[in-house]
Amino acid sequence: MSKDLRSFLKDLERQMPEDIVRVKREIDPKFEITAIQQHLENQDKFPLLIFEKVKNLKGELSPFKVVTNMFATRQKCAVAMDLSCDQWRMETSFQFAKRSQNLIKPVIVSREEAPVKEVVKVGDEVDLRELPVLTHHEMDGYPYLVDAVIAPDPDTGVYNSSHHRMLIRGKDELGLWMSPRHLWNYCVRAAKKGEALPIAHVLGHHPGFYLGSEALVSMETDEYEVIGGVLNEPLRLVPSEAFGEKLLVPADAEIVVEGEVIPNFRDAEGPFGEFTGYYGPQRWSPVVKVKAITYRKDAYYMNILVGHPDTSILGGIPKEAGIYEEVKKSVPGVKAVHFPISGCCRFHAYISIDKKVDGEGKVAAIASLPYHDELKHVIVVDSDIDPFNEKEVLWAVATRVQASEDVDIIKKVRGGSLDPSSTIHAVGDKMLIDATKPVSRPYAERIKVPQEVMDRIKLDEWIQEV
Template structure:
């Protein structure tokens, strides 16, 4: 067994391959971005999510490291927990090499532009992620400080990403998958993406085990590279390289060698096999919709080996909160924007608001020229992103990132009998409300077919001419 909590190597950081540790080194100095908890935390008793919940209520979203958590056996864990990494748009922007000023409406589009900048992965012989190799009974899932997030959850859950490839193919798919450790060597899985579901189905149809690598920690750009709607057949290691702006370094797995490559710079890698035809109970789990996913049967992963770097960190996603929402909403905003820009050319901005858990509603602003454009825009968005339940389209003078302005447009520019459309019998998504397959389109653009009041505004020239710092007198107590 490796020694508990080895010091993380610091030499060579400047030119070291990107990892979770190299990213955290950039933000450790800023208490608004990074906080630590030194006291013993029991993640199975909601200590982790209670701390994050308090911060969320204060509208503070730092990355938090719990340095002394307990593992699932109730013993001190060697792995500090790092969570809430994706809690702000600014950190997501910086993670892929953009500036904080680019974290606004353009971030989703800039993120999606990286999809076409693929960088082929490279294979290495020596990997930090394999400094410590555990097999047999030592490959124990319960040695991890797995987090139980909410009071009705089935139990502790791993919330990061799983890697697999289809039979007879040589490309890798990476997607977020929840894993519920039911014993030291087995975990039930919940899989929600089309490509990963297809891969598991193809292996099961062959009655063969599906090899997988479950990765517990990597540079945030690596994860942001996995969240885009890439076509079947794309090697997502190459996509992640585009987001990292350097090749993803791969190493032969401990269990299958060169037949299955795993990330060399990950924190922790669980090598496992999914057993064909076998199912176990998974969920309930508090998910993105702020509701519990119902209990169901899910596939079973059997652990073959666990590897980790010295001083490895255990990464977790704070489900159903800002981090979880941003992880999905930013790439989807960019996907919708790019699709509408290419198909229609009139889109200005796209936002998926927190009020709909950043998944189920899209606010879209357009440069409207004629009636009917708003509905056509919304239909295109619904067809492109199947899990959307509602689309609101506004004029380009409405800031879709300001929900007050969007609601103003709905209240003052919408004739419900004309501007609200129900689209029935669309493909049913994973709708947490279980309300069926109807979608809602709201055309909240200014009506052009009738005489209609103009929205008031201060002249832009006046706003540009008046510098507030030059006009306001100094407040009492201000330094002279």
């Protein structure tokens, strides 16, 4: 049986049954679902949520259940990578790195074999308003689709899969925002030829599909093969309704929206609450004409809550493994890399190393920067510091750093296009903090209780309730 959203839910039910919460009351997708998520987040709770009675954009009860918070904890991502839920630190990142580098070619199946073809709507039947599309935050201008968008390279046919926001402009029209990366490049090249670019928005699949879509690979790499590697099995594809074999879509998806990017035409898009926790401004962005919607009869509508851990962790895990490998080339003693939620899992990186000589901390920090342009602040710590424990990282900064010696700033280099602190678009500064102890001179010892006594004194033998 091929992996899909349903197989993941079964795996999660086996390992973390308490982490699945079903909401049976009728609910509106405009702010009400995200209000529940925000209430839970305020209590530091991030269960996977399944809303069973959700209105669509017409105000009618939708046949689709909404599932969200799939990536809101690393434990769930560990399960998605076929690990135990307690293997959520570097084990998950290493598993992703290993699998994403093991490319597996997809297989094409017939329409009869594809669950996503159980219901097909084309032409006048297409109506995006029948979907339970969420409006997430107060100033969001429209309801938005926020899952993975796939498209073939207009010249080579190689597939890209990446996450983009798409606003609902009407029954068969979407607005698309893209950072200047692969999909943007596809659209530019297609537009120069005066051609529309066929794309599809994949609303629901196994979480490995979306983790694979976050892999930082070259434009020549087929990301369907990357996703297959992350899933550890060939991704099943099926010809699209609107474009046939010119656009192959995931056969085991829950819902697929097929369309084409209209060449050389733009309209207002935004604002939208972005991964930074701030609103991205309104921009002139490409418009997508929707040609078909296909889905399972009992489909789940998957939503990723942008600007919260659900999207932060999804983007962070793939980057940790990649930066680990880059740093290892220069600093073999690297132990772990963590992108913390406090930095949106994009802007901050904590790197622990087994330091052998002075200067290695700065080398590790410098080596990490080219891998991802959104990375702004790198803190390098010794191997006695757990980079997944932010309290320890900041303690190391407080007690092992002198700013004049251990902090370096690189000004005005390429940065993220959505960084709200940038004064020049997609240009910013990088700060490197070497919070490691010196090797060439003595340094104060950390305090500790003798380990022999810690092993001998069993807390439950002395205190029954804490």
